[in-house]
Amino acid sequence: MTKARTLYDKIFDDHLVDQQDDGTCLLYIDRHLVHEVTSPQAFEGLRMASRDVRHPEKTLAVVDHNVPTSPDRKFGIKNEESRIQVDALAKNAADFGIEYYDANDERQGIVHIVGPEQGFTLPGMTIVCGDSHTSTHGAFGALAHGIGTSEVEHVLATQTLIQRRAKNMLIQVDGALPAGVTAKDIILAIIGEIGTAGGTGHVMEYAGEAIRALSMEGRMTVCNMSIEGGARAGLIAPDETTYAYIKDRPRAPKGDAWEKALAYWDSLRTDEGAEYDRIVRLDAANLPPIVTWGSSPEDVISVTGVVPNPDDIAEETKRISKKRALEYMGLTPGTKITDIAVDRVFIGSCTNGRIEDLREAAKVAEGQKVKDSVNAMIVPGSGLVKAQAEAEGLDKIFKAAGFDWREPGCSMCLAMNDDRLKPGERCASTSNRNFEGRQGFKGRTHLVSPSMAAAAAIAGHFVDIREWPKG
Ligand SMILES: CC(C)[C@H](C(=O)O)[C@@H](O)C(=O)O
Numbered sequence: 224m225t226k227a228r229t230l231y232d233k234i235f236d237d238h239l240v241d242q243q244d245d246g247t248c249l250l251y252i253d254r255h256l257v258h259e260v261t262s263p264q265a266f267e268g269l270r271m272a273s274r275d276v277r278h279p280e281k282t283l284a285v286v287d288h289n290v291p292t293s294p295d296r297k298f299g300i301k302n303e304e305s306r307i308q309v310d311a312l313a314k315n316a317a318d319f320g321i322e323y324y325d326a327n328d329e330r331q332g333i334v335h336i337v338g339p340e341q342g343f344t345l346p347g348m349t350i351v352c353g354d355s356h357t358s359t360h361g362a363f364g365a366l367a368h369g370i371g372t373s374e375v376e377h378v379l380a381t382q383t384l385i386q387r388r389a390k391n392m393l394i395q396v397d398g399a400l401p402a403g404v405t406a407k408d409i410i411l412a413i414i415g416e417i418g419t420a421g422g423t424g425h426v427m428e429y430a431g432e433a434i435r436a437l438s439m440e441g442r443m444t445v446c447n448m449s450i451e452g453g454a455r456a457g458l459i460a461p462d463e464t465t466y467a468y469i470k471d472r473p474r475a476p477k478g479d480a481w482e483k484a485l486a487y488w489d490s491l492r493t494d495e496g497a498e499y500d501r502i503v504r505l506d507a508a509n510l511p512p513i514v515t516w517g518s519s520p521e522d523v524i525s526v527t528g529v530v531p532n533p534d535d536i537a538e539e540t541k542r543i544s545k546k547r548a549l550e551y552m553g554l555t556p557g558t559k560i561t562d563i564a565v566d567r568v569f570i571g572s573c574t575n576g577r578i579e580d581l582r583e584a585a586k587v588a589e590g591q592k593v594k595d596s597v598n599a600m601i602v603p604g605s606g607l608v609k610a611q612a613e614a615e616g617l618d619k620i621f622k623a624a625g626f627d628w629r630e631p632g633c634s635m636c637l638a639m640n641d642d643r644l645k646p647g648e649r650c651a652s653t654s655n656r657n658f659e660g661r662q663g664f665k666g667r668t669h670l671v672s673p674s675m676a677a678a679a680a681i682a683g684h685f686v687d688i689r690e691w692p693k694g
């Protein structure tokens with residue numbers, strides 16, 4: 224009898240090219256996504272060694288981090304550093320025969336939104352990208368790893384990656400989400416529970432009623448932040464929701480190939496009796512909307528709560544670090560979360576820049592006005608998301624409410640382009656990292672869901688979305 228295996232074990236085994244006695248494995252890589260930040264030295268390395276890209280057709284390049292999000296970007300990038308990186312990717316893609324979406328291509332967007340949209344991301348595949356949030360693609364039941372630049376070069380040259388087997392971790396989310404509570408709150412709650420190192424050495428598989436009930440957009444939000452929980456990757460077994468999303472995408476299998484693919488994809492489930500190294504359980508029905516208060520994604524609190532007091536932490540190193548976080552954030556213990564005023568609102572990123580996120584935000588914004596003291600921007604995650612949103616009239620709702628409607632890119636998720644916080648500015652952000660300086664020097668980031676962000680823009684402070692609109 225064969226041993227019961229997890230979904231991770233199955234995908235890993237199906238891609239194993241070689242395994243050494245010390246456990247070092249060589250994995251075949253089905254898909255490689257490339258962006259401008261982590262690829263220039265990799266291509267340079269190939270040139271120096273006179274090597275080609277082994278499988279250009281399994282590689283897709285797109286610019287996202289450095290592109291400005293203002294409409295006048297079609298006239299070029301003013302910032303020199305950004306322009307150099309973007310131009311380098313265009314040249315490298317042309318020189319090595321790789322399909323490339325530039326900033327004027329409607330398919331351009333954040334790499335982790337583009338892959339799924341194009342049907343480039345498929346269940347059972349191994350997918351890599353020189354980017355930590357590659358875990359997003361695990362929502363499709365693909366084994367998706369973020370890799371470093373030297374590994375990018377290795378994959379470009381050989382279409383393989385050196386890996387060790389990870390441990391298996393199951394995150395079981397039972398129950399049904401209450402109204403106003405979203406996929407973002409699920410993953411923030413998980414990270415709050417296990418901490419940012421909780422998943423170290425593991426691949427996290429998310430299962431349970433609440434995960435099955437999520438749309439692909441929601442599943443991507445959850446898998447996206449696996450990396451913030453320290454995991455090597457996140458995974459969700461594919462099902463009818465997955466297939467419906469993929470069907471008829473440009474690069475999805477068609478006709479007979481589709482039927483064959485479905486048969487294989489249906490085998491991508493963890494076997495009955497397979498063992499996990501660790502299991503974490505969560506009840507979705509008990510989850511509130513969550514806001515982060517510190518400078519780590521594990522610093523989570525219910526919107527109904529107050530800023531915690533680090534003095535209550537017994538462990539010294541942690542106490543000192545959380546004290547510092549509060550100082551950085553300019554917050555006082557005991558302050559009600561709903562009393563915290565925001566200066567900026569950012570709705571976008573590979574965590575929450577998809578169509579469903581914009582719909583959720585638009586529902587809150589409709590007929591309302593952004594508070595005078597707040598500067599709020601909506602950045603669709605891709606050109607296709609933007610077009611879809613415009614076809615649904617969401618842009619009109621946002622603009623009428625006083626939100627800034629932008630071009631697609633990573634934008635203010637990280638301060639690598641013109642969108643950034645000024646020192647001291649406080650932002651409600653739908654992105655995934657609230658590290659010091661992440662959204663701009665001395666900027667203060669609170670991670671929230673899209674509807675919570677939209678409501679904060681209108682009220683000027685955090686509000687409990689479950690009670691929105693008041694009166
Ligand atoms: C620039 C890139 C290497 C980085 C990552 O790996 O995640 C970025 O996307 C981020 O979110 O911090």
Ligand code: SF4
Nearest residue numbers: 356572573633636637
């Ligand atoms: S949107 Fe943010 S998290 Fe995602 S790839 Fe871009 S910078 Fe990284």
